[in-house]
Amino acid sequence: MQNQLATMLEEAGREIEACATANDILNTKAKYLGKKSLLNGLYGRMKDLEPSERPAFGNLLNEARQQLETLLNAKSSAIKAQSWKKENTDMDFSMPGMPSSRGGYHPLSIVRRQIDEVFISLGFEIAEGLDIEDEFHNFDALNTPADHPSRNLADTFYVEGGRLLRTQTSTVQIRVMESYQPPIRIISPGRCYRNDKPDPSHSPVFHQVEALVVDKGISMSDLTDTLQNFASIMFGARVRSRIRPHFFPFTEPSAEMDISCVACSGAGCRVCKGSGWLEMGGAGMVDPNVFDILGIDSEIYTGFAFGLGIERIAMLKYNIPDMRILFENDLRMLNQFRGEL
Amino acid sequence: MKVALSWLKKYLDIPESVSELSDLLTFAGIEVEDVKELKALPASVIAARVVSAEPVPKTDHLQLCQVDVGEYPFAQKGEDNCVQVICGAPNCHSGMIAVLALPGSILTDLEIKSAKIRGIISNGMLCSERELGISDSHAGIIELPQDVLVGTSVNELYMLPDVVFDLEITPNRSDLLGYLGIARDLGAKLNRKLIEPELTELSVNFDRLKLGLKNMEPELCPRYTAQVFDNVQIAESPLWLKVALIKSGLRPINNVVDITNYVMLETGHPLHAFDYDKLASEDTNASHPDIVIRKARPKEEMLALDGRSYILEGDELVIADGQKASAIAGVMGSEFSGITPQSRRIVLESAAFHPGSIRKTSYKLKLSSDSSYRFERHLAADKAHLISQRASNLIQELAGGELCGPLYDEYPNPLPDQYLAIRPSRFQLLIGHSMSDAEIQAYLSCLSFEFKGYGRYQKGLQSSLEQLLVNDASVLPSQEYAHYYLVPSFRVDVSREADILEELARLSGYDKVPQKLVNQQIMDRHAYRIRNKIMDWMVNWGCYETLNYSFCDPRQMEDLGYEPQSLPFINLINPQSSNQSVMRVSLIPQLITNLAYNLNHAERNVKLFEQAKVYHKTETGHQEPMQMAAIFSGMRSAEHWQSKAQTIDFSWVKGCLESMLGSFHLPHTSRSCERPYLVTAESRAYFSEDTELGVFGRLKPELLAKWGIDLSILKQDVWIIECNVDAIVAKTRSVSITYQPISRFPAVLRDLSFLAPLQVQYQDIREQILAIDPALVQEIEVFDEYRSKQIPEGFRSLSMHIILQDQEKTLTDERVDQLMDLVQKTLTDKYDIRMR
Numbered sequence A: 001m002q003n004q005l006a007t008m009l010e011e012a013g014r015e016i017e018a019c020a021t022a023n024d025i026l027n028t029k030a031k032y033l034g035k036k037s038l039l040n041g042l043y044g045r046m047k048d049l050e051p052s053e054r055p056a057f058g059n060l061l062n063e064a065r066q067q068l069e070t071l072l073n074a075k076s077s078a079i080k081a082q083s084w085k086k087e088n089t090d091m092d093f094s095m096p097g098m099p100s101s102r103g104g105y106h107p108l109s110i111v112r113r114q115i116d117e118v119f120i121s122l123g124f125e126i127a128e129g130l131d132i133e134d135e136f137h138n139f140d141a142l143n144t145p146a147d148h149p150s151r152n153l154a155d156t157f158y159v160e161g162g163r164l165l166r167t168q169t170s171t172v173q174i175r176v177m178e179s180y181q182p183p184i185r186i187i188s189p190g191r192c193y194r195n196d197k198p199d200p201s202h203s204p205v206f207h208q209v210e211a212l213v214v215d216k217g218i219s220m221s222d223l224t225d226t227l228q229n230f231a232s233i234m235f236g237a238r239v240r241s242r243i244r245p246h247f248f249p250f251t252e253p254s255a256e257m258d259i260s261c262v263a264c265s266g267a268g269c270r271v272c273k274g275s276g277w278l279e280m281g282g283a284g285m286v287d288p289n290v291f292d293i294l295g296i297d298s299e300i301y302t303g304f305a306f307g308l309g310i311e312r313i314a315m316l317k318y319n320i321p322d323m324r325i326l327f328e329n330d331l332r333m334l335n336q337f338r339g340e341l
Numbered sequence B: 001m002k003v004a005l006s007w008l009k010k011y012l013d014i015p016e017s018v019s020e021l022s023d024l025l026t027f028a029g030i031e032v033e034d035v036k037e038l039k040a041l042p043a044s045v046i047a048a049r050v051v052s053a054e055p056v057p058k059t060d061h062l063q064l065c066q067v068d069v070g071e072y073p074f075a076q077k078g079e080d081n082c083v084q085v086i087c088g089a090p091n092c093h094s095g096m097i098a099v100l101a102l103p104g105s106i107l108t109d110l111e112i113k114s115a116k117i118r119g120i121i122s123n124g125m126l127c128s129e130r131e132l133g134i135s136d137s138h139a140g141i142i143e144l145p146q147d148v149l150v151g152t153s154v155n156e157l158y159m160l161p162d163v164v165f166d167l168e169i170t171p172n173r174s175d176l177l178g179y180l181g182i183a184r185d186l187g188a189k190l191n192r193k194l195i196e197p198e199l200t201e202l203s204v205n206f207d208r209l210k211l212g213l214k215n216m217e218p219e220l221c222p223r224y225t226a227q228v229f230d231n232v233q234i235a236e237s238p239l240w241l242k243v244a245l246i247k248s249g250l251r252p253i254n255n256v257v258d259i260t261n262y263v264m265l266e267t268g269h270p271l272h273a274f275d276y277d278k279l280a281s282e283d284t285n286a287s288h289p290d291i292v293i294r295k296a297r298p299k300e301e302m303l304a305l306d307g308r309s310y311i312l313e314g315d316e317l318v319i320a321d322g323q324k325a326s327a328i329a330g331v332m333g334s335e336f337s338g339i340t341p342q343s344r345r346i347v348l349e350s351a352a353f354h355p356g357s358i359r360k361t362s363y364k365l366k367l368s369s370d371s372s373y374r375f376e377r378h379l380a381a382d383k384a385h386l387i388s389q390r391a392s393n394l395i396q397e398l399a400g401g402e403l404c405g406p407l408y409d410e411y412p413n414p415l416p417d418q419y420l421a422i423r424p425s426r427f428q429l430l431i432g433h434s435m436s437d438a439e440i441q442a443y444l445s446c447l448s449f450e451f452k453g454y455g456r457y458q459k460g461l462q463s464s465l466e467q468l469l470v471n472d473a474s475v476l477p478s479q480e481y482a483h484y485y486l487v488p489s490f491r492v493d494v495s496r497e498a499d500i501l502e503e504l505a506r507l508s509g510y511d512k513v514p515q516k517l518v519n520q521q522i523m524d525r526h527a528y529r530i531r532n533k534i535m536d537w538m539v540n541w542g543c544y545e546t547l548n549y550s551f552c553d554p555r556q557m558e559d560l561g562y563e564p565q566s567l568p569f570i571n572l573i574n575p576q577s578s579n580q581s582v583m584r585v586s587l588i589p590q591l592i593t594n595l596a597y598n599l600n601h602a603e604r605n606v607k608l609f610e611q612a613k614v615y616h617k618t619e620t621g622h623q624e625p626m627q628m629a630a631i632f633s634g635m636r637s638a639e640h641w642q643s644k645a646q647t648i649d650f651s652w653v654k655g656c657l658e659s660m661l662g663s664f665h666l667p668h669t670s671r672s673c674e675r676p677y678l679v680t681a682e683s684r685a686y687f688s689e690d691t692e693l694g695v696f697g698r699l700k701p702e703l704l705a706k707w708g709i710d711l712s713i714l715k716q717d718v719w720i721i722e723c724n725v726d727a728i729v730a731k732t733r734s735v736s737i738t739y740q741p742i743s744r745f746p747a748v749l750r751d752l753s754f755l756a757p758l759q760v761q762y763q764d765i766r767e768q769i770l771a772i773d774p775a776l777v778q779e780i781e782v783f784d785e786y787r788s789k790q791i792p793e794g795f796r797s798l799s800m801h802i803i804l805q806d807q808e809k810t811l812t813d814e815r816v817d818q819l820m821d822l823v824q825k826t827l828t829d830k831y832d833i834r835m836r
């Protein structure tokens, strides 16, 4: 009987493998596990055995039944899966996939948002103000002498009503200091205007971001660390930064900020004109006069400020040779920045 | 830990109310988990003697009792001052003093009335502790000591009213595991003196009873003290002691065990008592028993006081007699050596154990007790003899025990004094406000930190003050100027300056910590987010962002169809050229310029937007509103070999604006819009209430010629979106998303197809259907519009899904059919639609 069983199992295995449809499975199942199946018959013949042999043989039959059921179930699942879809073998896998229809941000927006992110992560608030300002907030409050050349029509745009288009976003800092007592940690990004003819490195309309920190115990070392943080987040961990003496009316001491050249890493190249350093903007400790004008006690509080040109950062970051490219809005330029940000 | 106010008041003057006290504990850093008020009982609940107790026939447990109430005035009592009461408690017996609640008494949850039970009058009830609200025990009626006067008010006996605080003690504060510790901390908070129990030196009858003491594990048991007593009368504890334990959640057992528990609750330090006569000697010839502190032998077995037998592995510390384990050290005593009513001579243990060892044993045996709970939190060794003395005093007073020998004391390595420096300047730096030297000393003195003098700061615990204190500390710089304190040994949690600074901050109150202005909220975060989201939306819809100068050419506004005089231009005094002579009032002209530029550079599909300010002159000055404008022409998406690109049309542009407003959860309405540069029939304006949020529409083809765009060649429409960004920012400030519960019942989808007259708007049909049953109609989705010659003139065919769902129940077919019939009828009546 055991031989019979083995032959049956072998035969059934082959037939199950040959099944192609759900119906085949049903027929095969009936043949090998149904009422008239050999297996069922063998169960009936158990009584002919010696009682001592019955349990062992019973186990054998059960095992055979289980084996058949497992095979049938596996084959049945395989047939069901295939009935939905056959493998596609004659497809050209190199044909382009569905394209994205997403557009993109202007590179200046990309840079502006990255700068926002850097400073928000450093605990700064973003403050905004008006583009059309008065002379007090653009010049007087910033300690600019009345006869300073930057106030000339040749340098600054004026509009009717005695007002002007802000030449830097320091105006926002002044307005914030008028409304809030320290601690103040802000950046003020926005549009600025200077009466320059458009050329590769000038634009009458440009974008700036200025930072201002006023609190107890703020020193120049807070400035240098903030600058280094900014430089390494924007341009990479290896970029170094430095400050060197300069003059601005509203900071004392004043400084010019440099970062190591992003093109040559400081070795000297065309971009940095051989110096290994790139100018990033002006900085310094807020002049006590500015605090006095605004009613902040300069004995208790100190602060630093700096300003960065967004166009310059974008041009350095993306190797854009001419500032005017940024205002042409040519899709062939714009679509190079899709997916950025 | 359960702390009864009546008991706590023994150690501290506390006139505060319960809620004040709760707050004080909480702000002292001791969390109050629960406050249970034990109310005063009515005067008619009194002590009474059960004179007789006879079984009531035909019941298995009821007894008829005559209860003597003495002189207590009560109408139903007999001439013998007895009241008849039926009682079902098994422990009710004649001669006992019980608690009787007379009729009219209102207990926690029942009112006592005269009642007939099995035809017999019962004039009151004999009470259990639970019925009086004193504890959860309902094991039987209360049996008061025989010396209680009949007629005494139970309030007096049980010190009611009272309050029991359930306090959560943090694991680092083992010193708070007793009443004294809690009182000390509260006292420090309130600057009140702790009242410690007085200890009396007992006279000793030397040499009567000896005890051998051998400590083989000084690491695990740094100190072991024992005292031996003779002639102890084991009996019930006096009522005050029982009541104290009951309120703190312990069951009274007998006077000696109760005293060890009482002293444990008082001091936080567990004690144990052995029956001297049950302890064996190491040497069978010796005349006295031994106590050996050792590790268990492998497989050593001990039947503990909880009735269970424990098989030890070998690394547990045990207190053995000369032969076998008689206690699992610090965890539980053995049955055989426990105090029984027959005990006459006892050994009182007061010891200190290694916390880790106790924890390990307790964990391994799954056996924890009030004792192990305390020892595993680390108790100091140096006061063990005083704790023993406290218990000895009580044993002599309450159990008549006679002290029979010296204090046996195994204390090989006494704890050294330890000093700690703290700097007031450091407190100011860490906590934010300053504290005077005197304030600091007052708080710490209440906490038993002894002030030793001023000196130069040294970090960490110091074993000697030599060379640390200075005569004139005022010359020290503030960051070195320090106070030196002797750390009380029970404060095992204090080893650094920061630990003491924490105590000071806690006691002076966290409410005194000043809030320093760290950050001024200057940024308009909502505006920032919404502006960025609008830009993100446009980019995701396929647009590229442009940036244009803020100046513009006033003639271009004329080209858009405006009267130049009507526009609020701000003129530049010194423009660079005449086509940049004003501040821009609209973003549109430059976007058309950008479109023309890109068309000229062979780009056919253009989707651009700019989000920027425009500038308006006003009567008083000017405004700079933020706007977003977009321009579209050509295909919706890039061509792809699998799917044909579709043209940008009304529906696509509408979808862009509408779904953006939808994504901000802004309810809005739309109507047709008049702009000089838009084709009116193909333009819509969107409003929230009366505020215009945005418009979209098709640019008038004829004006594009001014920008050099020839539509006869281009052959594609140009579309515009303009958004009033400031209005969207303002309107979204109040928007919030509220989760709606999801119906547990399935939704039903039905389709509706009909012919509708051309002048009937989808919007009206939709609103009609929604209005029929707003609770049921969840959504309407139009999925087909069809116009053809097969359809009667003046009609179009519309097909829509109607999705129905009930929050409360499964919708039946009947209900759905009924509703759909109503929909058809309403639409037919109202709009002359024809069903298909």
Ligand SMILES: [Zn+2]
Residues within 6 Å of the ligand: A261, A262, A263, A264, A265, A266, A267, A268, A269, A270, A271, A272, A273, A274, A276, A277
């Ligand atoms: Zn370089």
